[in-house]
Structures are given as C-alpha cells and as structure tokens.
Amino acid sequence: MDIISILFYLVTSVVILSSIALIAVNNTVHAALLLVLIFFNTAILWLMMNAEFLAIVLVLVYVGAVLVLFLFVIMLLDIQVQKTVSKKLYLIFSVVISIIMFAELYMVIFYHDFENTVVENLSQDTSNTYEIGLLLFTEHIFSFEVTAFILLVAIIAAIAINMSDRERALRQDPAKQILETKKSRLKIIKDNEI
C-alpha cells in the first residue's frame, strides 16, 4: 500500500465515523463541529483528486460561511440539550435495515466493472479554476442561471415567512386578550339574515 491509499483510507474512515457520530450525539454544537470535520476531510479527498478549486470552495463556503451561520442559529435559538428517548424497537429495525442496505450497496457497487468509465485526470499545468469557469459559463450556463433563481426563491421564502404579517402569527398578546369583550367575539346570526 502506497502513501496515497493509506491517506485515502484514513480520510474516508474519519468521514464515515464522524458522520455516524454526527447523528448520534445529543449536543447540537458538537454535531456542528463534527460537520466541520467532515467538510475538512472531504476537502482533502477533493485535493487528492487534483480538484483544488473545489476543495478550497468547500472549506471557504461551507466551513467559513454556512457552519458559522449554523453555530449562530444554535446560539440564538438556545436549544436545550436533551437526551433523546428512542424506543429499542426502532433501533433494532433501523440497524437491520441499514445492514441490509449496506450489503446491497456493497454487492452492487463493488462488483461493478468500472472499466468503461473514463476518469479524466487533469494535467498539472491546467488551471482548475479556469477549466471550471469555462464549463460553468458555456456548457452549463443554464444550470448556473437556474441555481441563481433557486437561491432567489430561498431568499424570498425566508423573508416572506418571517416578515409577512407578524400580527397573524401564532402568538399570544396578553394585553389584547384582557381587552376582549363578549361582543367582539360572539356574533349571533339569525336565519333570515343569511
């Protein structure tokens, strides 16, 4: 085994173990930090495939921006760390199903002959960023534009859900409740008025 494959197995095992830990831990801050670990190791995987642009973007965007936001949200929401109560039956079921799924995936993927698949290895001279930019703005220009619209929809939705008519949102206003009278709540409709 050469140094590259040792590194590969090391990094992937860290990714897998921390993914399992991510869904198992109770503390949300720990979970977010484990996610940072996963992203860093995935970035190393990208680097090993000579995709340094993607590796840097992954670290900058996900670790730098998205996860910091996650931590902010966790801090602002002040989530109580609770022990999750799960039934043993669920655990047994999920473990059995996961093992079956894993066995299936193993059989299907590891016995597949990937010889037909061509993996283009980029030469050392070509600039990764240049190639991606070229593809993004010629061949995949439409996907690029649609992505912009998805982000726009996300912004519109987030603002609309949070800002639109706060008065109607489900929350209590004690002052209003005290000032309510019978007249303002009850209305008797007679048959001939309809």
Next chain:
Amino acid sequence: MTFNNAFLSLSNFIPEIFLFSMAMVVLLIGITNPLKKYVVSLTIGSTLIALFLCFWGYTEETVFMFNTSLIKDNATEFFKILCYGIFLIQIIVSQKYLKNKNLISGEFYSLLIFALIGCLIIISSNNLIVLFLGIELSSLSLYSLIALNRTSLISGEAAIKYFVLSIIASALILFGFSYLYGITNSLVINEISTYLLSNEISNLYLFSYILIFIGVAFKFAVAPFHMWLPDVYEGAPLPITNFIASIPKIAFFVFAYRFLNDNQILFEDNFSKFILYLGIFSIFIGNMYALAQKKIMRMLAYSGVANSGFIFLAIFTSIDFNFSVAAFYVITYTITTVSAISIITFISSNKFDLVYIKDFKGLSSKSGLVSILFMITLLSTAGIPLTIGFYAKYLVLDALVNQNMIIIAVIVVLFTVIGLYYYLRVIWFMFFETGFNSLIKVNGIYYLAVLSIIPFSIIAIFLFPEFAFNYLFSILA
C-alpha cells in the same frame, strides 16, 4: 456556444424567460401600496401571455437548447400548454378563497409562478443537473407556499412533513443520478436511456434506476412512499394542494417518460416487476384507507394514492405500447383532481371551510349546478362510463390483459369497485340527504363558468376518445 446558437436557445425559451421576469414584477408590485390589488390580475395576464407565446413559438421539429441542456419537442410543448391551462384555472378559481384567508400578496403569487417554472424546467430538461435543479426550484417554492399560511397550525406541520420527506426523495434521486453519471459518463438523458442499446445491463445501472424511481414514487405518492400526502392535502391551503396534486405530477410523468422511453430496462424483470408491484400495492392501500376517511381532502389524497398506482401500472404496460396509455391516464387524473379541488375551493371561499365529508349533505338544494359538476368529477375519478376516467382505466386494464396479466387486472378491478363506495357516498350525501350548512354560500357566475370547463371537457373527450388518444400516441412516438 456561438452567437447564433445562443440566439436560437433564447428565442425558443421565451415563455419561461417571460414568466421569470414577470415573477419578479409581481413580487415588486406586491410591496407597492396602490398597485397591490393588481397582483392577481397581473399573474393571470402574464400566464395568459406565456401561454400565447408558447403557442406562437410552436415548431414541429425537435430543438435542443443551451448545449443540449433543454429539449423542445411536440411532447414537451403539449405538456407545457396543459400545465399553463391548469395553472390558469387554479389561480382564477382560488382568488376569493385566498382573499378570505388573507393570503394574497406579491410573494405568494411570485412563489407560485416560480413553482410553475420549476415544473416547466423538469418537463423540458434533457440534462441531469438541470432536471435536479428544476425539481428543487419547484419543491422549494412549494414548501414555502405551504408555510406562508401562518395562522394555521396544521399548515406548519404539513410544510415540515413535506419538506423533510421531499428532501429524502430528492436525495435518493440525486444518489441515483450520481451512479448513472459514473456508469454512462454522460449527463444527457437521451444518451443515458439509450445506453443499454450498445451495452450490457449491469446491476449498478438497475440499482440507480431503482433509486431514481423510488424518488419518483415519493413525488407521485405511490403506496409505501405516500405518508406525506394526506397530511399535506389536509394542511396546505386549498389552492396549493391543487397545485401539488396536479402540475408536479405531470412534470414527473414527463421525467419518467424521458428516462424510460426507448430504454431496454423495461424488459428487465427486476425493474418492471418493481413498478408493477408498487402500482398494485398503491391501488390496494389507497382504496382501503380512503374508505375510512372522514375529511374530504384526506379522502381525495388516498384516492390520489390509488390513482398514482394506476399511473405506475400504465408505465409498466408501456413495454408493448408507447407511453400514450400512461400519458392519457396522467392527464385524466390531473384534470379531474384539479376540477374536484377547485370546486371544494370555490365552496369554501365564503366564511365557512368545507372540511368533512358530511358537510356535503344537501349541497344540491343549495346549488344544483355545483353538485352536478362535482358529481361528474367524482364519477370520472372513480371510472364510471360517460366520463374519461372510465376510458383511461379501461386502457390500462386492456393493456394489462394484453400482456396476459389477467389475474392482476381482476385484482385491480376488485379494488376499484371497493373504491366506488367512498365516491358514491359523497354523491349520496349531496343529492339524497338534507341539512346543508346555511353559512356556506355558493354563488358567482364567473367562477361557475370557469369551474364547468373541466367537467364538460371530461364528458366531451369521452365521446371522442380516439381523437385525444391518437394525438397523444403521435406526439409520444
């Protein structure tokens, strides 16, 4: 991409570009105070213009746009026009309901247009990335549209459920896509579906197709994956339910058609049996659960599950025919569902919401026309002669019998007969019982005219089914 090529792509994509920009205009108009009240009419107007542009740009030949990202042929144009038509009916009918619920705003209509555009992109996509982005665009808009109704607790619940389960479906679809790309080395759907013509089928190819069709089954709400549907139908505002029940289903049918057309995988027993059993199980679950429902929307949801099962059966039978049987069924199902939910929206747009099935008691004494329209719609969903629902079900069963699947056809017919009970119960309530809630008002000649379009076309197409079927056969060939 040369200049000429870019011009060709853009000129063939005018309706969607127009809708994109109108979505922004609607959003901006929604926040300016004096213009606020024109939001609805602007949406209707821009959809009409987009429909007109779609007709105007119609060409017979197949056009690839944006470097084979998108495809435009007879089938995509037909389904797009259908989507525009359904969307128009939905927004026209739902005006009064939304006004009562205080939901009319620029954001609402702009997100609705975005959801429509997402579905149009799914219909015309010829590239895995574009396809996935289309799915995300439409579903992201729909989650937030459900969540916009903040006065209702069940709306929030429905939004969360729809969000989580839909994300799982999208993840499964993406997982399948990634393996397909690994095997075929291509992102173009045409090349992927014809890959088997020159290569041996491998287990991994089959596996990725199964993953993708589990995702599609999620979106169609076929039986083991139907859990989200009743809650979403019940919780979402009725116009949104109307959208979810119709336009994404057409889009996902075209998705399935693109992946399976000319594909040898349908001859593979493992895959075709998977589709078949999902279909049968769905018809069983849908009809059985619908019997026990007390709320009209939950009942329609389970009837939708049963109908999605029929769609999967129709897809299964496309081994011998082309996809025209399935297309006919999808169109029948979507227009009847749109009609049913539109009528319920119309009845509940005055003060009182129609929630329970027993609320239909004595509707005919209030308005004969509405109850007749609703009766035609329900009979079509149930598959009674004189409506196209009968013809669509007959085509599916005929195709099954042609493949020597007589036992399966008999089982399906038995379940459908059991299902008749819950449709007929509503009709019984409307015509033979009394005690209609006097708070419900049924009036508005303008709405009634729009509502009667679909039920009359249901009967009209039944009288000349060959014409419609032959047209579908020619465009899907």
